[in-house]
Amino acid sequence: MSTLTKLYEVFVRGKRGLDHIHVGSLHAEDAEQALEYARETYIRRSEGASIWVVESRHIYASQESDVDSFYDPMDDKPYRHAANYTLPEGVENM
Amino acid sequence: MSEATEDLVSAFEEKIAAEERIEPKDWMPEGYRKNLIRQMSQHAHSEVIGMQPEGNWLTRAPTLARKAVLMAKIQDEAGHGLYLYSATETLGITREELVEALHTGAAKYASIFNYPSLTWADIGAIGWLVDGAAIVNQISLQRTSYGPYARAMVRICKEESFHQRQGYQIMVSLARGSAEQKAMAQDALNRWWWPSLMMFGPHDGESAHSAQSMQWKIKRISNDEARQKFIDQTVPQAEIIGLEIPDPDLQWNPDKNGYDFGEIDWEEFAQVVSGNGPCNRQRLEQHQGAHDRGSWVREAAAAYAQRNSESSQVRKQP
Numbered sequence: 001m002s003t004l005t006k007l008y009e010v011f012v013r014g015k016r017g018l019d020h021i022h023v024g025s026l027h028a029e030d031a032e033q034a035l036e037y038a039r040e041t042y043i044r045r046s047e048g049a050s051i052w053v054v055e056s057r058h059i060y061a062s063q064e065s066d067v068d069s070f071y072d073p074m075d076d077k078p079y080r081h082a083a084n085y086t087l088p089e090g091v092e093n094m
Numbered sequence: 095m096s097e098a099t100e101d102l103v104s105a106f107e108e109k110i111a112a113e114e115r116i117e118p119k120d121w122m123p124e125g126y127r128k129n130l131i132r133q134m135s136q137h138a139h140s141e142v143i144g145m146q147p148e149g150n151w152l153t154r155a156p157t158l159a160r161k162a163v164l165m166a167k168i169q170d171e172a173g174h175g176l177y178l179y180s181a182t183e184t185l186g187i188t189r190e191e192l193v194e195a196l197h198t199g200a201a202k203y204a205s206i207f208n209y210p211s212l213t214w215a216d217i218g219a220i221g222w223l224v225d226g227a228a229i230v231n232q233i234s235l236q237r238t239s240y241g242p243y244a245r246a247m248v249r250i251c252k253e254e255s256f257h258q259r260q261g262y263q264i265m266v267s268l269a270r271g272s273a274e275q276k277a278m279a280q281d282a283l284n285r286w287w288w289p290s291l292m293m294f295g296p297h298d299g300e301s302a303h304s305a306q307s308m309q310w311k312i313k314r315i316s317n318d319e320a321r322q323k324f325i326d327q328t329v330p331q332a333e334i335i336g337l338e339i340p341d342p343d344l345q346w347n348p349d350k351n352g353y354d355f356g357e358i359d360w361e362e363f364a365q366v367v368s369g370n371g372p373c374n375r376q377r378l379e380q381h382q383g384a385h386d387r388g389s390w391v392r393e394a395a396a397a398y399a400q401r402n403s404e405s406s407q408v409r410k411q412p
Contacts, residue, residue, distance in 0.1 A: 017115035017241050050117065079159070080166045082255035085263050090334045093327075094226075094258050 006055055008034040012042055013050035020052050031055070110311055115241035118184040126310055129303060130240055131185050132201070133312060138178035139196045139203035141171050143377050147211040148220060156214060163260050164217065170253050177249055181242035197382050204228075205363065206289045208371030215268055215275075215282035221261015223283075223290040223328065229254045230324045231294070231315075239311035262331065269335040276336070283332065284340045291355075292363045294321040326352045 005027040011020035023042050028034035034053040042048065064071040078084045087094055095103070102121045109116060116122055145168050152168070155161035179189055195201035206224055211217065232254065235247045268279035295301050295317040307313040315323075325344075332339050343356035365371065 013117075016109070016117055017244060019245060050119070077162070077166065079163045079260070080170075080256060082259050085256075085259035087259070087262070088266055088334055091262075091331055094255065094262060094331070 005029050006034075007057075008038075008053045009056050009059060010034075010038045010042055011052040011054070012038075012048035014047065015049045020050065025056060028053075110239055113311075115244060116239055117241045125306070126312075127185050129307060129310065129312060130243065131182060131187055132303070133307070134178055134182040134185075134240075134243055135187075135192050135195065136202050136204075138175050138182060138192070139201060140207065141175035141178060143203045143207045143381060144224075145171050146377055146380055147207060147209070147373075148217060150211045151214060151217050154214070155217075160264075167221070167257050167260060170257065174250050174253070177246040178243075181246040184242045193385065197378065197385070199369065199378075202367065203377075204293055205366040205371060206286075206293050208366050208374045208377060209285070209289050210373050212285075213278055213282060215264070215278040216286065218261050218264030218268060218279065219282035219286040221257050221259075222265050222331070223261075223286050224293070225254060225257040225261060226328060227290045227293045227324050229258060230320045230327075234314040234320065237311075237314050243312075265337070266335050269337055279335075280337055283337050287340050288358060288362075289366075291321055291325070291358055292366075294318070294324070296360070296363075322352050325355055329353055 006029070007025055008028055008031070009025045010023050012023045013020045026034065026037050026041060028037050031053055035051055038051045038053055043051065062070065074080075082094075103123065106116070106120070106122055106126075109120070116126075148164060148168050148171075152161060152164055155164055179192060182192060183189060192201070196203070211220065229251070232247050232251050236244055236251060238244045238247065265279050265283075268275040270276075295304075298304055298316045298318045301317055304313065304317060308316065329339055329344065341356045343354065345354050346352075347354045366374070369375075
């Protein structure tokens with residue numbers, strides 16, 4: 001039987017109102033323990049208001065080398081950006 | 095109220111007072127949760143129903159470039175609906191329940207989308223006025239007290255500027271075109287101006303949910319404040335392209351540093367909100383129809399997932 005603990009990814013919300021952001025990973029026996037370790041490791045100096053831990057194997061990932069079209073910024077479609085539209089003189093903000 | 099509940103209420107109110115955001119795992123009063131579900135789902139439904147009047151012109155856009163722009167905008171709106179539905183689901187309600195409430199009429203969407211888009215100029219007027227009015231509200235909602243809603247608004251606002259500008263650009267082109275084209279732009283402005291002002295809702299004193307929503311900082315500016323802001327920024331934009339706002343009472347008031355304007359036809363507003371606008375039935379039927387016609391896709395996806403999980407269980411057996 002393997003005695004290796006599970007790998008967890010840690011996400012921290014810096015303060016209320018912000019998104020959780022990935023800060024790193026750690027090993028733990030279960031989610032509860034992972035939370036405790038994360039608290040000890042990542043937010044000892046009030047760096048966070050909330051923690052998410054997710055077992056790493058549950059993260060289904062993709063990156064740009066996998067599928068070109070996923071990450072194509074489609075620069076040939078500049079009309080999707082506000083800056084592509086010149087406003088008549090006198091109209092300042094829109 | 096028990097002592098424990100009192101503590102929860104005061105902790106909640108302290109967060110609101112301190113301009114802190116409420117997050118999904120926080121305790122919140124049931125009224126706050128319900129009020130948010132009402133407003134956020136109405137907002138989500140508006141994004142989705144709003145695709146219909148614009149979609150009406152997709153196949154008839156005057157050029158391929160105009161068609162590509164309109165397609166990109168409509169795609170954004172679908173995304174906005176998704177951001178908002180997902181944020182609403184953090185309050186413990188399912189997507190199915192939200193859609194069901196739209197179909198039964200228990201949930202509303204912005205009344206403006208019950209007006210028909212009759213000419214190509216309407217696509218210009220919608221982007222310029224309807225998105226313009228929505229932006230005024232949405233900018234203020236970036237500071238709403240519920241975290242997931244505020245974050246969705248930040249993402250949405252990033253995309254809205256394109257929406258308004260593409261609409262205004264259609265109006266600019268028409269207004270500078272032939273007499274016939276200019277008349278078409280003016281006609282669209284005439285028809286969309288007042289419904290756009292109605293988008294901000296009843297006067298502050300008569301708005302059913304306003305006072306409580308302001309107190310909980312769900313809403314950050316009042317209906318009348320937002321409406322004034324929209325008028326003040328839009329009137330000069332009409333003047334610059336030589337279009338006339340269809341309001342004989344519209345007049346600059348230097349004392350308040352804003353425009354005075356005529357009274358909205360509240361009877362029309364009440365009629366449209368209660369289901370008797372020009373397109374209410376059509377909008378809901380189309381949504382319901384698309385939902386029903388898409389059921390085979392949902393069923394196929396569920397069957398596929400079911401089959402995959404069964405075959406992976408078979409593989410795992412020794």
